[in-house]
Amino acid sequence: MTTVARDSRTVVDPAPPPAKPAAGPSRHRFRAVAGFAFGAALLFAVAPLVLSDFRLSLLAKYLCVAMVAIGIGLAWGRGGMLALGQGVFFGLGGYAMAMHLKLADAGPGNMPDFMLLYGQLDELPLWWRPFASPWFALPATVLLPMAVAFVLGSLVFRRRVRGAYFAILSQALAAAMVILLIGQQGTTGGTNGLTDIQGFFGYDLDDPVNQRMVYFIIAGTLLALLALARHLMQCRYGELLVAVRDGEERVRFLGYDPATVKLVAYVVAAGMAGLAGALFVPAVGIISPALIGIVPSIEFVIGVAVGGRATLLGPVLGAVAVAWARTALSERFPGGWTYLQGLLFVVVVAFLPGGLASLIGLARRGDGERWFGRLRRTRRTEGQAS
Amino acid sequence: MTLFRGRRILAGAMTLVAAAALAACGSKTTDEKVSAGVTADTSGDTVKVGLLNSLSGTMAISEVTVRDSIMLAIEEINTAGGVLGKKIQPVGEDGASDWPTFAEKAEKLIREDRVAAVFGCWTSASRKAVKPVFEKHKALLFYPVQYEGLEQSPYIFYTGATTNQQIVPGLDYLKAQGAKSLYLVGSDYVFPRTANKIIKAYAEANGMTVLGEEYAPLGSTEFGTITNKVKSSGADAVFNTLNGDSNVAFFKEYKSAGLTATSMPVVSVSIAEEEVKSIGTQYLEGQLTAWNYYQTTPGAANEKFVAAYKAKYGKDKPTSDPMEAAYVSVYLWKAMVEKAGTFEVEQVRKASDGITFEAPEGLVTVDGATQHIAKTARVGKVGPDGLITEVWNSGKPITPDPYLKSYPWAGGLS
Numbered sequence: 001m002t003t004v005a006r007d008s009r010t011v012v013d014p015a016p017p018p019a020k021p022a023a024g025p026s027r028h029r030f031r032a033v034a035g036f037a038f039g040a041a042l043l044f045a046v047a048p049l050v051l052s053d054f055r056l057s058l059l060a061k062y063l064c065v066a067m068v069a070i071g072i073g074l075a076w077g078r079g080g081m082l083a084l085g086q087g088v089f090f091g092l093g094g095y096a097m098a099m100h101l102k103l104a105d106a107g108p109g110n111m112p113d114f115m116l117l118y119g120q121l122d123e124l125p126l127w128w129r130p131f132a133s134p135w136f137a138l139p140a141t142v143l144l145p146m147a148v149a150f151v152l153g154s155l156v157f158r159r160r161v162r163g164a165y166f167a168i169l170s171q172a173l174a175a176a177m178v179i180l181l182i183g184q185q186g187t188t189g190g191t192n193g194l195t196d197i198q199g200f201f202g203y204d205l206d207d208p209v210n211q212r213m214v215y216f217i218i219a220g221t222l223l224a225l226l227a228l229a230r231h232l233m234q235c236r237y238g239e240l241l242v243a244v245r246d247g248e249e250r251v252r253f254l255g256y257d258p259a260t261v262k263l264v265a266y267v268v269a270a271g272m273a274g275l276a277g278a279l280f281v282p283a284v285g286i287i288s289p290a291l292i293g294i295v296p297s298i299e300f301v302i303g304v305a306v307g308g309r310a311t312l313l314g315p316v317l318g319a320v321a322v323a324w325a326r327t328a329l330s331e332r333f334p335g336g337w338t339y340l341q342g343l344l345f346v347v348v349v350a351f352l353p354g355g356l357a358s359l360i361g362l363a364r365r366g367d368g369e370r371w372f373g374r375l376r377r378t379r380r381t382e383g384q385a386s
Numbered sequence: 387m388t389l390f391r392g393r394r395i396l397a398g399a400m401t402l403v404a405a406a407a408l409a410a411c412g413s414k415t416t417d418e419k420v421s422a423g424v425t426a427d428t429s430g431d432t433v434k435v436g437l438l439n440s441l442s443g444t445m446a447i448s449e450v451t452v453r454d455s456i457m458l459a460i461e462e463i464n465t466a467g468g469v470l471g472k473k474i475q476p477v478g479e480d481g482a483s484d485w486p487t488f489a490e491k492a493e494k495l496i497r498e499d500r501v502a503a504v505f506g507c508w509t510s511a512s513r514k515a516v517k518p519v520f521e522k523h524k525a526l527l528f529y530p531v532q533y534e535g536l537e538q539s540p541y542i543f544y545t546g547a548t549t550n551q552q553i554v555p556g557l558d559y560l561k562a563q564g565a566k567s568l569y570l571v572g573s574d575y576v577f578p579r580t581a582n583k584i585i586k587a588y589a590e591a592n593g594m595t596v597l598g599e600e601y602a603p604l605g606s607t608e609f610g611t612i613t614n615k616v617k618s619s620g621a622d623a624v625f626n627t628l629n630g631d632s633n634v635a636f637f638k639e640y641k642s643a644g645l646t647a648t649s650m651p652v653v654s655v656s657i658a659e660e661e662v663k664s665i666g667t668q669y670l671e672g673q674l675t676a677w678n679y680y681q682t683t684p685g686a687a688n689e690k691f692v693a694a695y696k697a698k699y700g701k702d703k704p705t706s707d708p709m710e711a712a713y714v715s716v717y718l719w720k721a722m723v724e725k726a727g728t729f730e731v732e733q734v735r736k737a738s739d740g741i742t743f744e745a746p747e748g749l750v751t752v753d754g755a756t757q758h759i760a761k762t763a764r765v766g767k768v769g770p771d772g773l774i775t776e777v778w779n780s781g782k783p784i785t786p787d788p789y790l791k792s793y794p795w796a797g798g799l800s
Contacts, residue, residue, distance in 0.1 A: 054497040058490065117536055118580060179603065182574050191511045191575040191604075193485070196518040199414075206522045207413045286515055290485050330487075331494065334480040338442045 071269030085170030091292030093274030193288020308355025443483025647672030
């Protein structure tokens with residue numbers, strides 16, 4: 001939390017940081033377009049050529065986590081709302097998609113396999129029925145989480161709940177959702193979740209070609225979400241959001257309503273998490289309470305913290321890096337990888353508080369200045385650098 | 387803020403890429419499945435097998451013991467010359483008590499390591515998560531834990547008990563002892579909920595009454611309310627499907643409420659020797675468990691197994707039913723491969739029917755139709771030394787019936 005307080009200088013301090021060259025808007029634009037082109041080339045050309053089918057499907061999974069991270073970067077890094085319950089929105093999107101795909105697998109008029117096994121129901125429950133239509137299910141993957149976030153956010157932000165209280169509240173929501181899902185085994189699949197998803201809008205998910213298609217959709221969505229996040233961060237609203245983070249009362253006295261400003265970021269983050277959950281389902285073929293409870297919700301945030309929460313690319317890089325490290329370490333050291341993972345977090349938090357993204361800033365100004373002085377400055381310039 | 391031209395170009399390019407990706411789509415769900423699966427790599431003088439257990443997370447305490455006994459079996463087989471002249475090379479992965487991780491690791495073992503078979507999984511949720519992976523790649527999983535039945539995958543061999551080899555005999559035993567009413571306590575997940583459904587159907591058909599049914603979240607330690615309800619119900623016996631740590635809290639509370647094994651016995655189906663040790667013998671003494679194997683099961687095969695296990699992992703380490711089933715599963719796979727003369731999965735499956743093995747629990751036979759194993763059911767009593775002594779057994783191996791088709795009362799279950 002102390003870093004947030006120190007960051008307040010970003011807004012108050014009107015002078016641009018001395019080490020950074022005065023970059024005109026055209027230069028920013030060029031850099032952004034070049035960056036996106038580079039990212040697209042990496043995701044669309046290099047990764048499919050270099051990685052095996054299995055590794056590519058893992059990358060698809062990491063990119064879904066990265067989508068959640070973009071939203072957290074917006075809500076937490078820019079808006080100061082420590083969203084520790086993003087698993088709820090990820091889960092809502094994931095379950096909405098999985099319910100549709102399960103119904104599509106079962107065929108019209110039939111019930112999903114697990115309902116016959118556990119439910120002893122004679123017919124499909126009412127609340128499952130709309131998900132048979134893709135025209136309902138697809139928008140629902142994004143709109144449902146956004147609606148829940150809207151209701152929750154309106155109640156919470158109006159009452160000026162913030163800081164740790166907000167974090168605890170969002171976490172409790174994740175715990176409650178898991179208990180609800182597990183208790184309703186007959187209609188939600190319980191702890192098993194919804195598994196064994198065969199098709200994706202008529203395409204057989206067992207076919208590697210279709211798996212590749214899912215990867216491309218995910219990569220494209222990630223880039224689109226990055227563009228959206230960049231737009232939100234750079235426009236007037238983005239400045240207002242940072243201002244609310246750093247001095248909510250001051251913004252209120254200027255005549256803005258901080259609750260609305262925060263609500264927008266929170267709802268957008270929820271939508272991104274929902275979309276990520278929806279795309280996770282065809283990529284991995286499973287959605288279960290284990291993916292949306294307290295622990296996965298915290299893991300989403302860890303990725304963002306490791307990457308650098310206030311930057312645009314930091315959360316994405318952090319989320320992918322953490323997920324990749326998890327796979328790589330657990331394959332290499334199945335017995336003790338959790339220790340190594342913990343060590344990694346400690347090292348990043350202790351020596352690189354600005355996250356991995358601050359390494360880019362460090363490399364850019366590679367003079368002989370002291371590490372920590374430089375780190376502090378990197379953090380100050382994060383707002384402009386992204 | 388307006389969109390830049392550069393971004394518009396980018397958006398156009400992305401649309402094109404997406405369109406190209408969609409145009410290059412593969413087969414539809416309506417097409418005939420042509421996937422040939424992944425063939426195992428058996429070219430060298432070793433054959434790889436995958437070990438998929440949780441080495442971290444809440445399930446690690448149980449699953450590590452299973453990993454240990456699989457390693458023991460592999461070591462023994464390698465010392466005796468391997469399988470089809472090839473030494474077994476184990477590839478271990480950590481499922482981390484997280485079901486999607488199990489699916490990811492299963493995929494890795496099959497596609498990257500190209501193992502000939504995978505041994506592991508404990509919870510039903512992890513099995514449900516990996517089942518589509520094994521079916522997709524036509525690879526073999528040996529699942530060593532008793533479970534709730536109602537499943538039969540062509541690519542899974544179930545070497546633990548299904549319901550008619552553990553829960554139903556346990557109920558038969560209670561009925562024979564004169565129990566007329568039951569109280570059901572379980573953890574809130576798939577196995578207890580499904581098991582309790584079967585128990586209720588059994589009770590209805592056999593003139594027993596179920597006085598109550600309570601679930602606690604996995605890992606919960608709050609059992610005051612549940613114990614009071616159990617006590618005031620005055621049931622003849624309690625059927626316990628709690629898993630893991632919850633058992634510790636439940637039995638402590640049970641004892642402090644003044645309930646004993648003589649006043650209201652508890653039959654547990656997830657408490658084996660390892661768990662007895664961690665719960666504490668003073669809380670469990672005299673209580674009943676239903677399994678297919680105990681460390682005290684008589685026979686030369688078991689004496690050899692217990693001695694070998696203790697020699698490798700320590701004198702104080704008990705052996706338990708899932709460990710034994712895991713140990714047996716490696717030998718059964720070896721026998722199937724040798725009968726088939728090849729590691730090829732479809733041939734191994736075809737060769738499986740009728741394979742027998744003189745296991746620590748007694749003679750077991752593979753039933754090719756269900757890919758389950760005929761096993762002897764046992765009910766045991768926890769003794770003061772923490773070991774479980776058999777008080778009843780089924781006399782002969784029971785043919786597996788995962789869907790309980792031969793039980794008329796179970797008609798509405800699946």
